[in-house]
Amino acid sequence: MDNKITVSNLDFFYGKAQALYDISIKIPEREVIAFIGPSGCGKSTFLRTLNRMNDTIPDTHAKGEVIIDGENIYAGGTDVVALRRKVGMVFQKSNPFPKSIFENVAYGIRINGIHKDKADMEVRVEKALRDAALWEEVKDRLSTSAFGLSGGQQQRLCIARALAVQPEVILMDEPASALDPIATQKIEELVVELKKDYTIVIVTHNMQQAARVSDRTAFFMLGKLVEFNPTKKMFTNPDEKLTEDYITGRFG
Amino acid sequence: MTNQETAFHRRRKFISSLMTILTAACAVFAIVVLLIIISYIAVRGVSSLSLQFLIDTPKPVGEGGGIGNAILGSVMMTGMACIVGLPVGIGAGVYLAELGNNLFGKVVRFLADTLIGIPSIIVGIFVYTLVVLPMGRQSGLAGGVALAIIMIPIVARTTEEMIRLVPNAMREGALALGAPQWRVTWNIVLPAASTGIATGAMLAIARITGETAPLLFTALNSRFYNYYMDLPMASLTVQIFNYATGPFDVEHKMAWAATLILVGSILAINIFVRYLTRRKY
């Protein structure tokens, strides 16, 4: 399997404070990669470097390379807007737009000019909602406000919205941390289903979730990548003592 | 509960009820004062109200007369102020909120806040020098310009505040879909802030509708219907001033009626804008 994302010696700074130290990692295509680690270890920061969402925070800069499909996204002249279409993101707290369910999904399609006409748009919106396992629950109320949905449904709507622009990679920043166990389970099943077509990177503070859904796991601590291994190995026999201590709950 | 506990409990209940009554009374007081003012104006003014009053121009005492041209003049000048002031003000507000976290933004913010505090008569004098003198005469145009100058900093600052209130999570959601910054602002942020921006605009309109001083030097007044912006123009506020300070009782009655119209239209603007920007989502 090819590597979708190759990160080499990445440092990241908030102003003068360094948040990531010499991160190197290869992320294969069409797998689920989990980032775990204690609070403040840099996993969310690192996730956001993969689609340059950190650019929205003033006074940040990165050193090193993040190569996606052969191109360094931190090279000068990178089209960040196109990058974010290819590498989508789902956030911790669902953030639907104050629009109807239909319009929420249609927005990304519209601004990227993907659809051919109105009928095509409806087809695309339906597909995105089906792929996000939400269609059956909302098909009769597409024109109602997105805020009328439950927390778990809103999060799946945000996933549908991300899927609608046909990304290749989906980044998820603790997507289920604000949800109840049933809603969480639905999201996890969705992730396992989606990896057939997309490369998924998921940050989670819930180790068991990482164990359940991911193929490989990366353990971060204090801005450094401690271990990156197949999940089976990580949770039965990790290489690093630090990893084992974290997984068995001895700290963090 | 012991005796002591019951005593505490009763005292607490009493204080709670007392505070509820006091705060309710304050609210009632505020509303009552407002209602008294409005009904006072209404009672005083309604007797002179008539369709004729609304259409006629001022006439010599005893021959009736009305505020038709004053109404038209106010509408025209306020309208002009809005056409100039709203886009500029909202645009400035958007800039300050989205891009203005730099020295330039700080300076602009400070100046805008200062401008809001300047007595409006000074704005009138300023526009007199800038527009009236070069033109050689007072005009509705100068009046509109004066009103716009008063309006812009108010709209800019309230727009900025309302846009800042839009949660960043919404912006990030749009950015993550591959939206360029201008689209995020245009499609997502502005619609989300629309109610707030409209409220700010409405506050500004209400403020300038009630302005008299800046119009005194710039638009002057007129006894005739005037459809051209480059001539002196009547306005409701100046006309009320004239009627109220005149020596005749009839004029005073007409001042009340005109005031009623003024207050009524501001109320109507409020209601209309609330309806337009009602939260559908």
Next chain:
Amino acid sequence: MEHRIIDQKLDLLRDKLLLLGGATENALHRAMRALTERDSELAQKVLAEDEIIDQMEVEIDRFSIEILALQQPAAHDLRFVISVAKITPILERIADHAGSIADAALVLNDSPQIKELVDLPLMANTAAEMLRRALDAFTAEDAAVSREVIKQDQKINEAYRRVFDELLKMMVDDSTITNSAAHLLFVGKHLERIGDYVKDICELNVYLTEAAFIKHSGEK
């Protein structure tokens, strides 16, 4: 609540166990046939295929640990994985005993038959039937059948006592057949052990279904 991530894995684990169970049943049947039909070639096959059974055991062990580590099963799911993990080595040991029977067959087939085999096949058939019923009861999660099967072991033990007495008498009467008789005794011992192992499987079935430990409880 079907189609949880874990369901697929549990189904796969069950399939692996049933495959192992089938291979074990097969080994037992063939080992006895190698003895009763004096077929040494068959006995060799049984011995060779024991390696496959060992690999299956390792694979199930590995997979059960993986499920426990990665999927955090609870309640019935947890009891299921634990039961599978405990039944697997039992099956492997049963297969080992079948291999030992095949070993004995190889030796016995080189010498003339010393007696008509009656009780040993009876023991073997009972044991095989018990194993079959126990595995079916595992799949169906039938505690009642499991308890019945436990009682069947009685027959095996009685038959073993008869064989033991008979063979011992034969050895006393005629010292030339001691070697063969001894091997037949061992076959009987292996079959008796297999019966006990199947009882263990039934106890685990009851644990799975009722969450009750009946092992060592006197409820037999």
